Amino acid sequence: SCTMSLSEAEVQSARGAWEKIYVDAEDNGTAVLVRMFTEHPDTKSYFTHFKGMDSAEEMKQSDQVRGHGKKVFSAINDMVQHLDNSEAFLGIVTPLGKKHATQLKIDPKNFRIICDIILQLMEEKFGGDCKASFEKVTNEICTHLNNIYKEEGW
DSSP: OOOOOOOHHHHHHHHHHHHHHHTTHHHHHHHHHHHHHHHOGGGGGGOTTTTTOOSHHHHHHOHHHHHHHHHHHHHHHHHHHTTTOHHHHHHHHHHHHHIIIIISOOOTHHHHHHHHHHHHHHHHHHOHHHHHHHHHHHHHHHHHHHHHHHHTTO
């Protein structure tokens, strides 16, 4: 059963939009996290090694922030490559969701925050069409993650 609500054309345009921001995965991934930590300081509490960092500049330089930014973008990239194959897509999203729900105990609202910041960054850098093309993808990702959290008893 295909759970994805994206047409082939939507998948193609979402991939095109994502490619633009993924070219600089580490810098853009870092920018997304720094913005999240700055605008939503409570999200820092999940990352013990980021807690002491208060300035955006300090975060931007941090190898740990950069490493995690790149990791987030790599995971989304894997999902984007499998938007037309719901089994493969869920094969990536499910373990990720389970880990964040059970081991890391990350509040699922943080996924929406990250997705919204990615959309903001896309709009700032590449315009509203780019953002619009990717919006459905972020909704899919967040919906699936929320479902996994529910299954895990959140």
